Amino acid sequence: MRNLSVRFRLSVAILTLCAVTLVISGISLLMLRNAENWLETIHRDTLAEVSQALDISRNAADLATAAPFLLTVQMPFQRTADAQAILSTIDRLEALSSDTTDLALPLARMRVAIGRLLGLTEPQNALRADIAQVDIRLTQLQGRFTRQANAPDLAPVERLEWAALGQLTGTAREVARSQNIIEVGEFSRRYRQNRADIPRGAIVARGLAEVDAALNSPSGDLFQLQYGYLTAGLDAENALFRIRELSDTVNAYAAGRVEAAQDRLRQARAQTARNLDVAQMAVAILALLSAGVAVVSALFVSRYVTRNLRLIADGMHRLAQGDHAATLPDPGGPRDEIGRLFQAFGVFRANARNLERRTAQITRQNTLFASVFRNIQDGVAIVAPDGVIEAENDQVCALLHLPDDVRKAARTMPDRLAASAFAQACGGNDRGGFEEYTNPAGDVLEVRKSQLPDGRAVWLLSETTERKRIDERLAEIRRVETLGKVTGEVAHDFGNILSTISGNLHLLETTTPAKAPAHLGRIRTAVDLGVSLTERLVAFARKQHLAPEVVEIGSLIEGMVDLLDIALPDSVDLHLSLGDDPLHAMLDPGQLESAVLNVCMNAAQAIPGSGHIWITLRAENGHAVLSVRDDGHGMSEDTRRRAVEPFFSARRDGDGTGLGLPMVDGFVSQSGGTLDITSALGEGTEITIRFPLADGMPQLATAVHTGAALVVDDTPETARGLQQVLHGLGFEALMATRFAQAADIIADRPDLVLVVSDLNLDHGQSGLDLIRSVLAAGPGARAVLMSSRLPADPSVPPVDRDRLTLLAKPVTVDALTDAVARLLT
Incomplete structure (x- = not known):
């Protein structure tokens, strides 16, 4: 355990807490999910069953409530509709109880009772209608009998007869209003008794006939009708009783199903409560375990990690304040991160001491650099990537002869140079990387610019007036030496030529006429050699006679292909790329042909075996650029610099005169062009000649001036x-x-x-x-x-x-x- 890292131990503690938390969460989630699913299932089934039972009970109550109304409906179509609604209610009850056979018999009996009730309703209503008709006739007769009995113009006997008839009619009406069979029998007996007691007379006889006619109907007399009506009512009451009884049976069945569902729900709740108690106990145990892990981790962090980190932080703070003597006690514990921090503190303290010594050295070096930067005779400026001068010494403005106000206004080196009296005389390509500036007073400045890796640049200004004058004198001396060399070589060559001429002239004096042509031929050869040497000297001196004209360079080189094929070895392949557009220049065509031939011959001599020569022609910045490139052995840098020097030859066989390229350079310069040589050992050589483009043949302008x-x-x-x-x-x-x-x-x-x-x-x-x-x-x-x-x-x-x-x-x-x-x- 001592070698375990703090990270590992804390990671184990955190992973343990996470695992316990996940287990607690999993148990809780699982139990809650199971409880939720169980309760949902119980509730769904119970509620469905309770809802079904309530529907059964509600439909049974609706049936028991709607059945008695069939007895009160008078209109047949309304009675039929109410009966159909009652039957539909029974159908719904049968559909709701389709999953059980407990209600099959009660519902079947209820359907029979409803049918019985419907069967009694129509006859009962017919009897009620007949009784009502009889009652209306009896009411009319009773009223007429009563009026006759109260008539003042009748005899008392007649009035008594009419009163007896009215009383008898009233007794008959009581039969129509009786509510039970017993009252019908009682009123029937009383009616017969009263009829028997009425005295017989003409009025009575006629009245009794009318009463008997009123009591009778097609269906029977009033007594029969009222008895049949009350009997049907009893049967209907019996059917309604059976319907209510069956409804109570259905309601009891529904109540039983509701009670059973509630009992199952209570059992499910009890089981869920027991499961939750078990889950709570497991969660509590795991929570205590995680709390113990957290307490142990907290004690480890506070007593070990935090205390040691505080010691290290205090030591680092003292070290940062410069107290390099600060130390930390050896923890003596495991070699974990804390132990490595104690070791790192010792390394930091050693590095701080080394840094202090190094800082002192850098300070001395910076002091030395600042002294050199201020006191150097050259101007030094450090320029930021955006061109603004970050630092400079006083020599910059002193060498440029700039006042302080210009120094403040011009914050870049190009602005400083533009504000001075110096103008650029030579670019970096002409002076090997530095530019040369001169002023009207003849002062010369060399300006060098060195790029730094971070984008900054260092400008160095050196006053080289004296050195320039010395260089010019040395160049003059070299020109005199070159002239002496040229003079010596020319004198030597002309001495040989004159010796040849003198000798042959002397021989002509003593020779025979037959041998004279041979001596004259030698003299003519020597003269031609002198003429050729003179032409080379004139070309080198850039004073040769030129006959310039507008020349289409591409056509001229194409016309030289046959000549070049003859002049070049068979092992050298010539490639031309002259472009499609004609390029005209004011040149001497003969001298241009001689220059191209000379350069190609030199290129062929530089190719040791088989090789290639490429001649290309293109337009560039108002110039015709003619390039001759070979894949020969190339030149060294020293040879390249001296290539156009007269009488310098790099040929190892000693056959070179050293006037080939100088003559080409003289012709190019005299024609207003430039000649550049690019070469490296093993990479071949490329000679580039540039001539100004001409618009065409000269045209005489229109006379517009005088004088x-x-x-x-x-x-x-x-x-x-x-x-x-x-x-x-x-x-x-x-x-x-x-x-x-x-x-x-x-x-x-x-x-x-x-x-x-x-x-x-x-x-x-x-x-x-x-x-x-x-x-x-x-x-x-x-x-x-x-x-x-x-x-x-x-x-x-x-x-x-x-x-x-x-x-x-x-x-x-x-x-x-x-x-x-x-x-x-």
Whole structure:
């Protein structure tokens, strides 16, 4: 028992109480249900029997009450209806007593008595009617006799005779009114006596004849009729007596059934009471058992659980208040939940002590972090998931040169950057994850944003102006080193070429005419090699001669399929996905074919065995996107970064010149596009080239402007095309292909109203210098600056900003027309 848990013991107690309660409830419910069913059955049967007995008694009483009325009914149809009702009552009695034979004989006798009563009623009524007729005649005669006896004009003898006749008639009427047979005999004897005593005379003789006529009827004389009527009445009284007697018998039977039912009901109640007493005793015993379990459980909870929990709660309270020296006595009891709580208290106390030490360490670390956060030279801001700044150091606003009022108004980092004089110069994709911002004073900020797991973000602002300048100087040094390398390689190649030419020229002086063509062929080959090398250098320098035109790129690549099939190995499969919609761009078609062929050849060389090359073309954000992807061995990150570096080759056989991809990059950049390389070792390489889409062939605009305009571009073809556009707009269009030439035209033509200049001109000159001089010469002049890489800040005076617009190359007719319209309207 010592190892049993508190939960187990309390559960056993509760389950015991529940079991006892269920048993009590079950016993009570069962006994009540049995008692209820038993009483319901007894009541139902008893009530049905009592109801049947009452119905029998009520119908018997109705029969005994209705039978005498048959003697008083005069109308035959009414008597027949009452008789039928009485018989129906007997039928109901027979139906009610169908389950017993005790009433069969009384009811049969009652039916016979009713029949007898009905049989006597009609003759009795006929006799009553005849007697009434006789009584009426006698009453009339008696009245006439009495009037004659009182007549004053008659002799006393006659009056006596009439009085005797009236007395005799009255005696006869007494017969009609007699109520029993004895009175009928008495009145009959008196009538005969009075008749015999009347003196005989003419009046008497005539009166007696009338009296005798009145006494007689078709059914007999009055005496016979009254005797028959009273005799029938006695028979009817006898039938009614039998009916009452039989009704009493039926009532006694009904009363007996009611008494028997009541006796059974009393027995059922007594049995139910005994059963309930037994159930109450069982419930009381079980209740005492459950009360004992409850008392034991309560003592266990109060003396063991509650006391120990109070000790643990007091110890935990002291521990929560910082009293780490608080202790609890060893309960020495079973290792149940209470014992584990005592053990847990010791663990909590040890953890609290460790937590106190850890808190002190965290406090020191937080102090150190706060010191670093405040004193670091970089700006640090912690931003909530909704973009609001939660915490920052003073360097954020100091680096952005923001006053305190702006700091309070701008609560997000984008708002802070927008409120400052800094503008984004490079995005995160260009600078390896951080953005670069510059201001007009030349200060440079690096902005890094690191996402935290909880949705917050940390912004880090670093002032990198000096480092940027150092990087620019290092880039310049690398460009000089690259130029030196290019110069050395070119000098070496041209030295070989010149040596070949010089040697063969020397041999031509001493050779025979037959061998001269061979030496001339070697010289021609060396010259062609020099021309090819020069073209590669020009392409690398982005100064190659281009002949741009509107090209439908998909059709051009489809036309290269045969060439690509010949150039690519048989083990490499080529797949094209050029889309359904034509995509036009302003390009040199020959250079585009050379670039696609160059990229596909490089892809084939990167596939060690059999493989695939996919060429896809799609439209995206106003650009034609040409992608060449292979499933070769791919590039490392270092190789990918140096892929467009001149004279860099990753080929292990040493055959690569290192000018293939640089030449493609130079052509793409000179055409106003971009080239991106995505690759990883073992995953293949994808080269994506983007060109601006062209609306179609250039169309000369309608002449709407006047004045002199100057076009400056170091590419003569581009300059001539723009000159034609401006001429079509109505300008006196001038053209310059060199910086010095454009400067001379500007000096000679102070009436220029528009100058359209490329940003990067010959000898490192900038078109911005020409634009500044034109804008400064007159307030009516306007300028358009063109470049494939436009600067974020054109660095012109603020008053001249509205007179300058920027256009990305290649420049379309519509773009230039819209720009001129905005500037000169």
